[in-house]
Amino acid sequence: MTRPTTDAVLEIDALSKTFGGVTALDAFTMSVRRGDIVGLLGPNGSGKTTSFNAVTGIFPPSGGTVRFDGADITGLSPQKVYAAGIARTFQRSRLCLPLSIFDNIMIGNHGRLTKGLWFNLMRRRAFRREFEQGYEDARALVRTFSTALADRLFEPVGALPMIERRRIEICRALISRPRLLLLDEPSAGMTHDETTQLMDDILDVRGRIEGLSIIIIEHEMGVIERITDQCVVLNYGRKICEGPYAHIAADPEVQRAYLGAE
Numbered sequence: 001m002t003r004p005t006t007d008a009v010l011e012i013d014a015l016s017k018t019f020g021g022v023t024a025l026d027a028f029t030m031s032v033r034r035g036d037i038v039g040l041l042g043p044n045g046s047g048k049t050t051s052f053n054a055v056t057g058i059f060p061p062s063g064g065t066v067r068f069d070g071a072d073i074t075g076l077s078p079q080k081v082y083a084a085g086i087a088r089t090f091q092r093s094r095l096c097l098p099l100s101i102f103d104n105i106m107i108g109n110h111g112r113l114t115k116g117l118w119f120n121l122m123r124r125r126a127f128r129r130e131f132e133q134g135y136e137d138a139r140a141l142v143r144t145f146s147t148a149l150a151d152r153l154f155e156p157v158g159a160l161p162m163i164e165r166r167r168i169e170i171c172r173a174l175i176s177r178p179r180l181l182l183l184d185e186p187s188a189g190m191t192h193d194e195t196t197q198l199m200d201d202i203l204d205v206r207g208r209i210e211g212l213s214i215i216i217i218e219h220e221m222g223v224i225e226r227i228t229d230q231c232v233v234l235n236y237g238r239k240i241c242e243g244p245y246a247h248i249a250a251d252p253e254v255q256r257a258y259l260g261a262e
């Protein structure tokens, strides 16, 4: 598959966010090309999650603009940003553990379900078709990660190990067919081997979904070396470096800020 990589899907320009006296994000500018995986790096508290929250409408930004596929989405509600084609995961799991894998994934699909309660009660055949379509979509997505997991769609998520839960969270974000996927530190709480597997999964997902762009937050640098096309490094809310991984890893300011080197 050839990936178009010339046009920007996301353009963040001079984005700022303050919380009282704290400047969490300071005139942050970056862009993401269609089909790219971009690593968003930085030490704890450098503004990575705040940038996701400002883009996805969880906190309105204090200044700056966000353009997605050419349209200004600055300050839109999370629902509108999601409907525009940006889906995300959270650093802390937001799965409903007693619910099944299928139910958790379908929570992410509500934007594509057009029918309400009355329709579902009266038009049972159409409802059944919609359900079956949802089931097939969820199963196909889970199969991208694991065939065995795809056979367990009606088991509760609470019984799964951490890596499978992360996979389900990514499936829940992908079921809405976003064009941009924001992953907030998906490696959190996982072992080295699980993290390596999950990075393989993310590469695989990008390979299978044409045109999908991904931003992945990570604070351990080496984790995303092999999967990113570009990296952006934040420190104290400001961008201090960007470029391919080899470039940012060799940058003295990144080493100082990030790795604590003298």
Ligand SMILES: Nc1ncnc2c1ncn2[C@@H]1O[C@H](COP(=O)(O)OP(=O)(O)OP(=O)(O)O)[C@@H](O)[C@H]1O
Binding pocket: 019, 022, 023, 024, 042, 043, 044, 045, 046, 047, 048, 049, 050, 051, 091, 219
């Ligand atoms: N809701 C909030 N209210 C007040 N301050 C906040 C809020 N959210 C973030 N901050 C502050 O903004 C700064 C950036 O935080 P943010 O969570 O974006 O950093 P991060 O790079 O994602 O860190 P981590 O790697 O630890 O998740 C920090 O100083 C943090 O305390």
